[in-house]
Amino acid sequence: MASTAAPIRTILDPTGERSVAERQRLARPASLSGLTVGLLDISKPRGDVFLNRIEERLVAAGADVKRYRKPTFTKPAPVDLRHQISVECQVVIEALAD
């Protein structure tokens, strides 16, 4: 094999070349008692049925519950809504249902 004779072919990276920022998850709370839990309804049909039941159980466990809703399930949550949840809650649950 005359591999030394083969020219080096160079191609250009077709990707976005983003360096992936890894972020650590927060530690899971030992208890939900006294914490504010956000429930984000993504606006899929019957998501509210699921979240209503979750809310009942969380309140029974001593948590405060706040409810949020995305305008449409087809788009990411608006940045303002994400910020609001982040400052009002310690825990968030996002519901996907059909």
Add this chain to the structure above:
Amino acid sequence: MADTLDRPELPDGIVVVVKEECATCHAVGSVLMQLDEAITLTVYTQDDPNFPSGIAAVHDADLAISWHYDIETVPTVIRVVDGVEIERTIGWRRDEWERVTGIAGLGPDLPAMRPGCGSMSVDPDLVDALNVRFGASILASRRIDVAAAEDEMEMMFARGWTDGLPVVPPTEERVMRMLTGTTRAPSDIVATVPPDLVDVTVEKVAIAAVMAGCKPEYLPWVLTAVEAACTNEFNMHGLLATTMPVGPVIICSGPGTRAIGMNSGGNALGQGNRANSTIGRALQLVVRNVGGGRPGEVDRATHGSPGKIGFCFAENDAESPYGTLAGEHGMEPGVDALTVFAGEGTRCVVDQLSRDPESLARSLAASLQALHHPKLILGFDAILVMGPEHARVFAEGGWDRERIVAGISAHLNRPGSELVRGADGMAEGLPAGFGDAPSLPKFRPGGLMLAYAGGGAGLFSEIIGGWANGEIGSAPVTRAVTY
């Protein structure tokens, strides 16, 4: 061998670029002798270092001078003051040479003018390598060396850069050539691509266009498609994330579609035409490789559709009896434009017997009612692609675009009682509250759109069904092509 790839400086005085393999350059040999005696003259020779005889020419062996100073014709005469080009003339024209050099009585034995020859720096066999050698530093993308024993096609599959079909390796030569298709700078930001929301440059779009198999003249269409697809109204993120089988359908119109050889006739929605096949694919490769939208990840389609590899066609606007889809969205006639539509695959409507508009409108309506589900209404748009034979029925009846849409829509109204959940023994349908509505339309206003494409024979139309429409999903986006 040049020490640097930077732009070399031109010496002050008169600079003339010639090549031995050019009869006009030979013809002006005596003129160069005249100039050499009268003024400060520097002659660059592209091929033979000993040409022209009697002149101590500088050999532009690597064509650096010729490339950097955009020499397209030899001879070229340039007047340089303080290292800056003041003016130039090409070929042989006595009056021009005398004006640029300031010397009268040049070449008295020559005819008044004689055209020059092509510069070696624009020789099709050389230009790609020169563009890389002197110009590739404008490319910002990471260079990846392919090992000698590595198959670059397999390497690109292994890195996850393909849609399942082979891609053309995006070498510097090919990307530089692709970039000649636009006047935009490689570093220009075209759009922010979902789902990872990455800013994509003209260069990255050109790379995707190379990989998809595009020619440089398709690039403006690809750039415009990327811009249109990466808007909030179009909602490319949602198209990926949905479980429905939709992708961006690109419908092009305007004289530019013919200039780049797009197919709007027989099999326009099928295979076999390079522009149709690769423009849509290039957009999808941008979404995949730059935006990070890949099946099994953010792309959650239950079935997908063949169109998700790339779905692009041209309208036959030159012969359309009812204008173009872009025109329906406000674009002036004759403007190169495209519309991106969140669409599934095509569904054929067969009606070989209708010869009057009313009958054909009823046939088309019957098929359109079934779109996604006969009992689901208003939530989905559709594009009806008619070819010459169906469109002729309407044209001969005197129906224009608005009349066709209205005529079809007139047969797309059904009482709520037929559409509610449980009606006809089908659980799917509208909530019970709609049961009392006397008449409900299938499409929202503007939700039924027309396009014109297809071959001369066949009494068929094609339905391209849409996805969740409007604010909650995707709206069609029309853009003029930017060159």
